[in-house]
Amino acid sequence: MALAAALLGALLLSAAPAPGVPAASSFPIGDRIYPMLGQAGLDVRHYDLDLTVARPGTLELRGEVTLTLAATRPLAAVALDYLGPAVQEVRWNGAAQAFTLDRAAGKLRVVPPAPLRPSETARLSVRYAGLAVQTPDLSLLTGWQAVPGAGGVGGANYSLSEPVGTRGFMPVNDHPSDPATFTVRITVPAGYTAAASGLETGVVSGPAGHTFTFEQAVPIPAYALAIHINRFVRVDSAPVPVGVGGAAVVRRDYFPAGLPPRVAESVRAPYRRTGEMLEVLAGWFGPFPFAAHGSAIVESPVPALETATLNTMPVRSSSERVLVHETAHQWFGDRVVLADWSDVWLSEGFATYAELLWAQAQGQDGGEVAAGWYARLQGRPTRPLAATSAEELFDQTAYLRGALALHALRTEVGDVAFRGWLRSYVAVFSGQPASTAGLLALTRRELGVRAEATLRLWAESLTLPPLSAPPS
Incomplete structure (x- = not known):
């Protein structure tokens, strides 16, 4: 706690307005529950996220995200929701751009060279590094989760962001009414596996470890982005032909490698019925809206969460009832998103x-x-x-x-x-x-x-x- 407080104090000092950047309104969406979140008129089409986690089980991370932006009205400034690590650089269409980081408001503000108009798109890149910042929501600390390993060895990380925790580890238009597609690349040390929303499209080995790439091609709200890092056992199952146009839905689940054999067998049992659940629910709701579906199991006392295409399921919540509930959210919450x-x-x-x-x-x-x-x-x-x-x-x-x-x-x-x-x-x-x-x-x-x-x-x-x- 003391380290996090010290870091936050340092970030507040570093967040003074950059020279030449005029004050800009946050233009919030006006949500009834979270009135200051999001930016009205901003339409984020795509997030291209690179995360490096060199020490799993801690809040440390290094990231760069490029947002493809559009607008439904002329925008003289862009105000992203952000509470995360120190920002090192911002670029607008490839050129370095001044910015302000308002920690009190939770906003990263950028004034582009010219207003962003409805007929245009732009690319806004943000590079950052340090400790993720968790958001106290109700009885939870949401956002980037860190699970230290026994004796300081073999920890895990995952995202648990509903309702407004994503802003703690990446800049985002953090409101469900603005869903977007994602490309996510996660670099982790050797021996670790990374998983995220979407289809896995490649794994590359390098000096820093392994980089796993995922493509989420159907828009989802930012809070539903799944990211998991652990020593996983991945279990692939037969595809289920309930996708859009009869497409087969890829099936994969991730289980912590350290579970005792008897516990592992008990935990895995409900997930063997995921394909049946998809068939029953698709019979009522229509085709499954995504290309893949499964679950990642975490060893933490947190609620289950319908992170898109990859439910976040605690060991203690590994039951058929909870799994059906979170899987139904793939239609209701992840695909049919909330206006408020x-x-x-x-x-x-x-x-x-x-x-x-x-x-x-x-x-x-x-x-x-x-x-x-x-x-x-x-x-x-x-x-x-x-x-x-x-x-x-x-x-x-x-x-x-x-x-x-x-x-x-x-x-x-x-x-x-x-x-x-x-x-x-x-x-x-x-x-x-x-x-x-x-x-x-x-x-x-x-x-x-x-x-x-x-x-x-x-x-x-x-x-x-x-x-x-x-x-x-």
């Missing part, structure tokens, strides 16, 4: 309902599952589905009441119409950020006024609606 964090139930409620769909596929009674959720909510505080504070983002309303809203709609319209509605929602909102208002409008178009009223009752009522209540 207040509507996080659109991710968590849908992923929770996937647990019921999987349970039904295993022969369980879906009505009993829903009744169990309802019993857990009765007598407890509830709220409309739109969150009003960070503390509400991941509460039982977002998960259970969100899932029950979907069950009420399904009960109202029947399975055939409900399946078509789910698929339409994914298809329509894969190309634009989703909101509760947008979902309600889609429901009215697809299913009619009565169905919209059913969903709206669960979304907006101040009290918990009856489990089988007809629409008012």
Whole structure:
């Protein structure tokens, strides 16, 4: 803690405005929960990230990221979210560029030679090195995670960034409404394996160790970027033909090499059913949206996270229920992204309902599952589905009441119409950020006024609606 505080103090001193750089507004997106995150009008198309981790298990890293930028309005300045290591150099279209690093605001600001206009693209490169900075979000320190090895040997690192932790280890437009594609190259010492979102496209050996390259060709929100470094055992499984256009989805999972044999066997068991889960969920939601899917297992007491194409799964969370939940997020959260964090139930409620769909596929009674959720909510505080504070983002309303809203709609319209509605929602909102208002409008178009009223009752009522209540 003392070392991190000392480093942060040094970075604050080094972040004074560069000569000739005028003050620039952050132009935040205006999220209801995180109002200062992101930049309105900025469209990051692609991140090309090089990370070098010479000492796994520590917060030390060295990186360079090149962002391909576009704009939806003229931008006289670019303000990226960033809290990470000291910035060594910034380049705009290859030329050195002055910058300011405002630690208090968490912004890296660059004023380009000319405004960035909607008809143009630009390349902004940032080189940095030092200690990653973790963000206190709710009860967690999110961002770049470090797991020291026993006796200082053989540590691990991984990203755990939801909701706003990515800015602690790379400059980013850190809002889910601006998804982007990624190229990630990770250099690690010999004996280590790196894994990241997307397809692995190459491994090169050099003096610094091994460099692993991954291509994430479908846009994802920055918080969903998976990066893992460990002494892994990689397990490849048969591809699953549930991708877009019937494409085969590459299957791979990463397990820590040091697990005792009995523990390793128990931990691996749920992941052998990932292919079945993809088939069941694709039957409801439509084709799997990415080229690969799997999980990386971590030996840390953290929540599971739906990092895109590679779930981050703690050992203790290695169960079928949790794996189904995180896999459903690949559709809802990673592909259908949020317009605003207040509507996080659109991710968590849908992923929770996937647990019921999987349970039904295993022969369980879906009505009993829903009744169990309802019993857990009765007598407890509830709220409309739109969150009003960070503390509400991941509460039982977002998960259970969100899932029950979907069950009420399904009960109202029947399975055939409900399946078509789910698929339409994914298809329509894969190309634009989703909101509760947008979902309600889609429901009215697809299913009619009565169905919209059913969903709206669960979304907006101040009290918990009856489990089988007809629409008012």
